[in-house]
Amino acid sequence: MNRAAKHKxxxxxxxxxxxxxxxxxxxxxxxxxxWAFSVSAVPGVGSIAAASPTFVGENYDPFRYDPSGYTVAPxxxxxxxxxxxxxxxxxxxxxxxxYKDWFNVGQLDKGKFxxxxxQRGNNLVSLKSVDTTGSRWMKSMQDHIRDLGTxxxxxxxxxxxxxxxLRVQPGGAQAASSLGEFGKKFGVNVVIKEFx
Amino acid sequence: xxxxSVDIITxxxxxxxxxxxxxxxNSHLELLGDDVVGELGENECRLASVEDKxxxxxxxxxxxxxxxxxxxxxxxxxxxxxxxWVQNLVRDMADADLWVEPFCxxxxxxxxxxxxxxxxxxxxxxxxxVYQAAGKSWQGLPMKSNGLPFPLEQxxxxxxxxxxxxxLRKGYVEAVGAIMWLGSAFLNRVGLSVAELRxxxxxxxxxxxxxxxxxxxxxxxxxxxxxxxxKLQNGLRSxxxxxxxx
Numbered sequence: 001m002n003r004a005a006k007h008k009x010x011x012x013x014x015x016x017x018x019x020x021x022x023x024x025x026x027x028x029x030x031x032x033x034x035w036a037f038s039v040s041a042v043p044g045v046g047s048i049a050a051a052s053p054t055f056v057g058e059n060y061d062p063f064r065y066d067p068s069g070y071t072v073a074p075x076x077x078x079x080x081x082x083x084x085x086x087x088x089x090x091x092x093x094x095x096x097x098x099y100k101d102w103f104n105v106g107q108l109d110k111g112k113f114x115x116x117x118x119q120r121g122n123n124l125v126s127l128k129s130v131d132t133t134g135s136r137w138m139k140s141m142q143d144h145i146r147d148l149g150t151x152x153x154x155x156x157x158x159x160x161x162x163x164x165x166l167r168v169q170p171g172g173a174q175a176a177s178s179l180g181e182f183g184k185k186f187g188v189n190v191v192i193k194e195f196x
Numbered sequence: 197x198x199x200x201s202v203d204i205i206t207x208x209x210x211x212x213x214x215x216x217x218x219x220x221x222n223s224h225l226e227l228l229g230d231d232v233v234g235e236l237g238e239n240e241c242r243l244a245s246v247e248d249k250x251x252x253x254x255x256x257x258x259x260x261x262x263x264x265x266x267x268x269x270x271x272x273x274x275x276x277x278x279x280x281w282v283q284n285l286v287r288d289m290a291d292a293d294l295w296v297e298p299f300c301x302x303x304x305x306x307x308x309x310x311x312x313x314x315x316x317x318x319x320x321x322x323x324x325x326v327y328q329a330a331g332k333s334w335q336g337l338p339m340k341s342n343g344l345p346f347p348l349e350q351x352x353x354x355x356x357x358x359x360x361x362x363x364l365r366k367g368y369v370e371a372v373g374a375i376m377w378l379g380s381a382f383l384n385r386v387g388l389s390v391a392e393l394r395x396x397x398x399x400x401x402x403x404x405x406x407x408x409x410x411x412x413x414x415x416x417x418x419x420x421x422x423x424x425x426x427k428l429q430n431g432l433r434s435x436x437x438x439x440x441x442x
Contacts, residue, residue: 173325
């Protein structure tokens with residue numbers, strides 16, 4: 001391969017005439033720019049680089065742009081984040097607030113402890129966040145409930161109370177209400193709340 | 197036309213998911229034919245592929261949407277039983293027999309019953325959110341705490357006296373239906389004998405070739421918690437579950 005590459009014929013562009021043309025273009029072009037983009041700098045932390053609104057609209061979801069260096073701006077809601085980031089953010093917020101007196105099981109195994117996030121006494125809680133305006137979340141939550149029912153657990157030798165704490169976007173709770181009946185059949189208590 | 201539902205209870209994880217599917221499909225070759233398209237979990241597929249998908253899946257449970265209804269198979273570990281839930285796919289009482297038959301000959305069969313899903317939903321709905329979503333009022337219904345600690349505590353509707361309530365028990369479910377199928381495992385767990393049931397003249401009892409009992413108190417499913425149907429449901433519950441409801 002290397003040998004073949006070495007003997008590849010040179011492009012005529014790099015001959016004396018090609019070099020002259022490139023030099024002329026560099027000297028007489030109206031402005032210096034990277035041809036493929038209309039911005040000259042990578043956005044820095046805390047600032048938006050000179051970019052036309054069109055450019056931003058075409059290449060970034062403006063709601064996802066984060067001037068602080070993260071993927072989402074501080075003034076956007078948690079619900080505009082991607083599901084993994086959103087879930088993790090909601091869990092850490094609730095771990096500091098609502099669940100501050102619970103044992104955070106979810107932190108075990110580098111945050112990948114299966115199914116259960118919080119434990120207090122006999123209660124084992126799996127915390128999930130769902131944007132109920134989507135289309136596939138219902139099947140996914142049903143699957144998760146069947147997982148919880150199948151897994152079961154005991155605390156101190158007694159069957160644990162398996163709970164799914166489902167946090168949905170403001171105004172989205174009613175769409176998830178049928179999960180309560182579903183959960184009861186599989187031995188999982190489903191509590192649905194809007195976040196924040 | 198409102199379709200009915202059937203709950204089939206078996207011993208915990210008695211059947212592999214593909215086995216449950218095969219038995220159900222063979223009982224309803226037209227409704228669940230190979231060429232019919234359904235949704236297994238989140239994925240659309242022809243039903244011909246369901247058996248292979250379930251054989252190779254790592255999970256021991258599944259949910260399948262098909263023909264306007266659903267089949268759910270899952271396990272309730274803490275209550276030592278499994279549930280085959282045929283939802284909104286049962287045409288009538290005769291059809292309910294066809295759904296239950298493939299399982300009631302197995303020694304792991306516990307119980308089954310047929311019901312009208314809407315009636316049972318409202319008999320068991322605890323969260324006011326369900327009422328809110330349906331635009332129904334829950335004013336005047338008895339309320340209680342759900343008994344959970346902060347931040348999960350809620351005031352919910354108390355369904356504990358409803359004739360159509362469904363309660364999980366170790367190894368079986370406390371629930372009644374106008375037609376029920378009872379396996380020997382069920383009778384053992386609730387401490388009932390066939391002779392005791394036979395002594396109840398208001399029950400129509402049939403001993404199936406599978407060994408299970410089929411009991412009937414009405415020709416149609418329960419649809420109300422009032423008048424004669426209320427008496428029948430309460431009577432059946434106290435007969436079948438007297439050891440736990442006393």
